[in-house]
Amino acid sequence: MNAPVRLPAAVEGRLAALGEVDILVGIPSFNNARTIGHVVRAAAAGLAKHFPGARAAIVNSDGGSRDGTAEVVAGAEFSPATILVAHPLSPVHKIVTPYDGIPGKGSALRSIFAIAERLKARACAVVDSDLRSITPEWIELLVGPVLHQEFDFVAPMYLRHKYDGTITNSIVYPLTRALYGREVRQPIGGDFGFSGRIASHYLKQPVWESNVARFGIDIWMTTTAVAGGFRVCQSFLGAKIHDAKDPGADLAGMFVQVVSSVFDLMNTYRERWPQVQGAESVPLFGFPHGVGLEPVPVNTERMLGVFRQAARDLREIWQRALDEPTLAELDAIAAGPAAGFRFPDRLWVRLVYDFATAYHRRVMAADQLLGSMVPLYLGRTASFVLQTADSGPDEVEVAIRNLADEFVAQKPHLLQRWSQGR
Amino acid sequence: MWQFLGDVIQKTLAGFGERLVAFGPNLLAMAAILLGGVLAAGAVRLVFRFLLPRLGFDRFAQRLGLTLVLQKGGITQPASQAAATLLAWGVLAVFVLLAIGALNLEFAMDLVSRAFSYLPQVLIAMALLALGALVSAFVRRSVLVAAVNAGLPSARLLAGGAQTALMILFTAMALEHLGVGRQILLVSFTILFGGVVLALSLAFGLGGRHLAREFLERLVRPASAPEDDNLRHL
Numbered sequence: 001m002n003a004p005v006r007l008p009a010a011v012e013g014r015l016a017a018l019g020e021v022d023i024l025v026g027i028p029s030f031n032n033a034r035t036i037g038h039v040v041r042a043a044a045a046g047l048a049k050h051f052p053g054a055r056a057a058i059v060n061s062d063g064g065s066r067d068g069t070a071e072v073v074a075g076a077e078f079s080p081a082t083i084l085v086a087h088p089l090s091p092v093h094k095i096v097t098p099y100d101g102i103p104g105k106g107s108a109l110r111s112i113f114a115i116a117e118r119l120k121a122r123a124c125a126v127v128d129s130d131l132r133s134i135t136p137e138w139i140e141l142l143v144g145p146v147l148h149q150e151f152d153f154v155a156p157m158y159l160r161h162k163y164d165g166t167i168t169n170s171i172v173y174p175l176t177r178a179l180y181g182r183e184v185r186q187p188i189g190g191d192f193g194f195s196g197r198i199a200s201h202y203l204k205q206p207v208w209e210s211n212v213a214r215f216g217i218d219i220w221m222t223t224t225a226v227a228g229g230f231r232v233c234q235s236f237l238g239a240k241i242h243d244a245k246d247p248g249a250d251l252a253g254m255f256v257q258v259v260s261s262v263f264d265l266m267n268t269y270r271e272r273w274p275q276v277q278g279a280e281s282v283p284l285f286g287f288p289h290g291v292g293l294e295p296v297p298v299n300t301e302r303m304l305g306v307f308r309q310a311a312r313d314l315r316e317i318w319q320r321a322l323d324e325p326t327l328a329e330l331d332a333i334a335a336g337p338a339a340g341f342r343f344p345d346r347l348w349v350r351l352v353y354d355f356a357t358a359y360h361r362r363v364m365a366a367d368q369l370l371g372s373m374v375p376l377y378l379g380r381t382a383s384f385v386l387q388t389a390d391s392g393p394d395e396v397e398v399a400i401r402n403l404a405d406e407f408v409a410q411k412p413h414l415l416q417r418w419s420q421g422r
Numbered sequence: 423m424w425q426f427l428g429d430v431i432q433k434t435l436a437g438f439g440e441r442l443v444a445f446g447p448n449l450l451a452m453a454a455i456l457l458g459g460v461l462a463a464g465a466v467r468l469v470f471r472f473l474l475p476r477l478g479f480d481r482f483a484q485r486l487g488l489t490l491v492l493q494k495g496g497i498t499q500p501a502s503q504a505a506a507t508l509l510a511w512g513v514l515a516v517f518v519l520l521a522i523g524a525l526n527l528e529f530a531m532d533l534v535s536r537a538f539s540y541l542p543q544v545l546i547a548m549a550l551l552a553l554g555a556l557v558s559a560f561v562r563r564s565v566l567v568a569a570v571n572a573g574l575p576s577a578r579l580l581a582g583g584a585q586t587a588l589m590i591l592f593t594a595m596a597l598e599h600l601g602v603g604r605q606i607l608l609v610s611f612t613i614l615f616g617g618v619v620l621a622l623s624l625a626f627g628l629g630g631r632h633l634a635r636e637f638l639e640r641l642v643r644p645a646s647a648p649e650d651d652n653l654r655h656l
Contacts, residue, residue, distance in 0.1 A: 251571075252567075252568070252571045302573065305573060306570065306571065306573050309570055309573070309575070309577065310570045313566060313570050313577050313578050314566065314567065314570055316490065317563060317566075317567065320484070363484070364563070365560070365563075365564075367564070367567075368563045368564060368567055371564075371567040371568070371571060372567050372570075374571050375570060375571065
């Protein structure tokens with residue numbers, strides 16, 4: 001049983017005064033004063049342009065920013081004249097609230113779900129607060145399928161640089177596709193549309209003290225929607241460009257939170273995914289087009305250095321999850337030259353499945369097990385970067401698709417390991 | 423003269439015979455208890471060697487890192503067998519004490535009484551050592567993984583250092599509990615620990631002053647993204 005979400009008295013007062021809304025746009029934030037103004041204006045413009053008669057609210061769920069994020073949200077004004085609408089516009093209400101619980105995006109979204117339920121919102125969207133590429137059309141593409149087509153969950157689809165979203169491309173997308181049989185290309189995209197019905201469902205789940213309250217929220221929302229039998233679609237949003245990334249962001253912590261959430265969900269839905277075979281597409285809204293993307297510099301030498309050191313130092317941990325032939329293959333590729341370094345798809349898929357099984361069997365503390373997987377991920381990413389150095393977006397997409405098919409092909413190995421053990 | 427000698431020998435033998443008759447049952451009891459102890463220890467060993475693996479003890483020990491600790495200590499047999507052997511020796515030790523007690527001699531009774539009053543201290547010390555082995559192995563793995571992910575070349579050294587420091591701490595606590603050379607132990611630990619910290623400070627300050635400056639600068643100045651890597655993983 002979850003404790004009710006606590007909101008400040010002033011916010012409770014605003015909600016009581018508002019009554020009900022048709023659409024709610026949520027924006028989680030933490031020290032995003034530099035970019036959140038643009039996101040709020042884009043959301044307000046999208047609501048005014050595409051849903052002019054709807055009662056709408058924008059909710060900023062903030063993690064205690066000290067850079068004036070709340071003031072920027074309160075002061076972000078949008079002029080209807082800029083979007084040339086002739087309809088009478090309903091005012092868009094803005095609510096700024098600090099969230100309760102473990103610091104993280106998941107807790108921020110939990111407050112947004114609670115407010116959506118309180119305001120009986122029919123359709124909701126959440127968008128990241130550090131987006132530089134968001135346009136008013138994103139709101140239509142995320143909310144429209146829910147409001148007009150009765151979908152419960154709208155996953156984003158973006159144009160991203162070939163080296164952007166490597167955890168998504170190498171683990172989360174192909175694994176989710178193989179497990180649950182639905183083609184959701186950006187399951188941890190961060191910007192989603194969803195119905196009031198599924199928001200209430202999310203709110204009831206007892207997950208808010210886990211990694212779901214942090215970086216695990218995105219994959220949890222997507223998997224819950226896909227595996228829970230909700231109506232799911234995708235919307236093409238164009239390019240996804242963030243503010244410059246936080247250099248202090250801890251890759252290992254982020255990796256552990258996301259991957260442990262994926263593996264925890266395998267346990268939650270252990271009755272469902274073994275029955276699934278193959279993968280099918282879901283409806284796609286929007287108009288896919290190409291755009292120029294900012295280059296992403298990558299230091300493969302550093303990645304390979306970490307991978308090689310791990311091959312020497314972390315063997316005692318890896319052998320709790322991997323068998324001897326897999327370890328021997330890792331040794332062989334770690335000992336090879338940097339030029340032409342390759343981490344084969346087959347090996348990568350096998351070890352992801354073996355780590356998932358080891359995690360399921362709790363062979364050791366989750367942080368240690370998944371932390372030891374980070375160098376393997378870096379090795380795989382370095383290989384991907386080297387392999388696709390001269391490839392265009394379409395070729396890269398084919399490579400990612402091939403990896404996803406390898407996950408499907410090796411699913412019997414996962415089933416065998418999961419049910420029988422080594 | 424010869425009669426006198428004969429009387430003395432006779433009295434001596436008679437006295438020995440009387441004492442032997444009086445003490446014989448105690449000796450027999452001691453032998454019986456020892457035999458019983460050997461049999462009980464053997465039985466305990468057999469039963470636990472059979473039961474522990476079936477109860478998943480080896481997997482449990484592996485998860486806790488106990489197997490690795492045993493391997494490092496040169497014990498290559500499975501943790502369940504090592505535990506069964508340890509239990510058997512414990513049982514035998516108790517029977518040996520009981521057997522000595524059966525002699526009913528003053529010094530033996532005193533020894534048994536002191537041994538049994540000391541037993542709780544020994545058990546607590548053993549528990550502290552076992553806990554130390556588990557905690558230090560856990561910390562070693564955490565430090566190793568974190569150091570490798572941070573790209574530190576001396577990851578194993580750091581991890582081993584953390585484990586050793588913790589094991590020293592737990593061993594000191596166990597010996598302190600046993601009351602073994604308290605003052606010597608305290609002084610040795612203080613000198614050793616202080617020496618290590620001083621050595622590290624000097625090494626860091628002299629050998630790595632540029633590194634120290636960079637480290638301090640990073641602490642007080644806002645970080646900026648490295649220009650050669652701007653990968654977004656999610």
